[in-house]
Amino acid sequence: MQFQIDFIGAKGRFFSKYLDRIVTFRFMAPANYWDTSYTFPVLLMNDGQDFTAMKLEKTFSEAYASKAVRPFVYIGLECNESRIHEYGTASTADFKGRGGRALEYSKFVIEEFIPFLKKEFKVSTDKKDWVYCGMSLGGLSAFDIAYRNSNLFSKIGVFSGSFWWRKKAYVKKDVADRSRILLDVIKDGNAAPHLKFWLQTGTDDEKADRNQNGVIDSIDDTLDVIKELRARGYSYPGAIVYEEVLRGKHDLPTWANIFPKFVLWAFGKSLMTPAQGGLPRSSK
Template sequence: MTLARLTLAAAGLLPLAATATATTVRVHYDSPDGGVSIRGDKGPMSWSKGVAAKSDDGKVWTYSWPDELGDVVMKPVLGEDKVAIGGTYKLAAGSTRDIYPFFGAPFGKVRIIPDFASPQLKNSRKLRIYLPPSYEENRAKRYPVLYMHDGQNLFDARTAAFGAEWGIDETVNRLVATGAMEEIIVVGIDNTFSRIDEYTPCCDPQYGGGQLDTYQRFVVDTVKPYVDSTLRTMPGKESTAIMGSSLGGIASVWIAQKNAGVFSKAGALSGSFWWNKQELVTALPPRLPVKFYLDAGTVKDGLGDTIRMRDAMLRQGYRQDADLFYHAAEGAGHNEKSWAARVDKPLTWFFPWQ
């Protein structure tokens, strides 16, 4: 097919039957008046001027082009010039792709659920839930979910330990806006006065512990069903992660090991792998279909224990950068400020843009 016919077909002036197959993008966005156009790097599309997509209902906008154009990089545009927030989309030749863009300010919001009861632990706590920027704007979209422990420390310095927060909301906002990661929901689960017990398996000679099995049932059987039933989540394991720091780090690894059918990703920042004479290292189960992120700082942060956990996982068949990501944070210590400075690493590894 000549270049002229390719251009005419992509513009909709020749029937797509004139080509072998077509590459199609379906943009899900409720825009009955403004319309949606497509900008891209090939064919009649350009980065300065969009080509109008078509819609029968004002909610799903479709545009197709011949697959002879090869892979195409594109972005949807609302109206004349409001380009979607985030990264570009690369469509392989011959593929059909559904995308769910947003065009407003790239700032998510935190919703607090007070007195959330645990029938397993016989107590209650707050859930602090970060909803991504597009949550109210594009109601056709569903989201992966990251569950995190020590919820008090994630979003607000006023409730965080020692007055330092992780800044998870600001970090996710920035990474989404720059196209480094997908939008996600973050569920922060507050700790309680029984934090050591709830976050640990049995039993360390010095610190005791031993309620982690009960805590995991709270997370899996109570928190996750509540989140999936009340929010627009992607509930499958491939879209579900769990992460924490210190004791919350080993809790995340342990919970993912016990629930590999629920979580596909688990992160331990400065994980307390020293717990109970390195029980999580010496009793490591066989390789699981879960991606694990492990890190530690180089300043009094248990780096040696984390290295031993990494090495044990490598012996089990995990592969660095495939299903294991190990990072040594130079100059970092065991505190929220250090975790905030590097939390972009697990976030972008777990939830890369497209």
């Protein structure tokens, strides 16, 4: 009986000394993973427990079958009840003390897990082949880790990122609003010219508009991140791709629907040309 394997999938567990716990991860690769000497590019993702809800098996299977996409492996890191403490920015917790273990999570990813992957799996050791992504708070974490460790990554993907993460409570009429931690991570960090960014929001991500400028906070915060990146020399359009999804929500179905486009951007064999010609609106 003849049969065809569409992909290889597995789940594993890794004990982290930094986190003092077992981290579950999911692995998915093209069907020829075992039969080739090829080392694969990597899509590393936070919140890997959302693999099924985001229909990523279908997305990746279709990508593997596409001639427009380079073969790659997916590795999703699952979180647990400590998510609000382990995700965030490694430089500091937010003003409520959330993200207090983000530094340990960063060390786990950089010093423990990636070396493990490079030793045990057929993955590329070239930074140009590594992409790190995440959704919401997991997106903030992925951005922070990859930006600060640009020697290991080339692309960063963030879906409805929690860029509101701040070191002090918002004060009304604070026009500069520099308390958002990621802005200083970008400003004070080493801007690596090779980095590229995919940033996505939805017009229905939320309803909050703290500065009453007619733009919801999630979009405002993302546009300000883009402004900060541009100030460091990153081009838009170009190094930065921004996808604003009409009626998109802060939920798994929205991210699932846009994910195939992200995969094509991340691993497409030819460069995608962003549809946008400029920022869709002014942020402050």
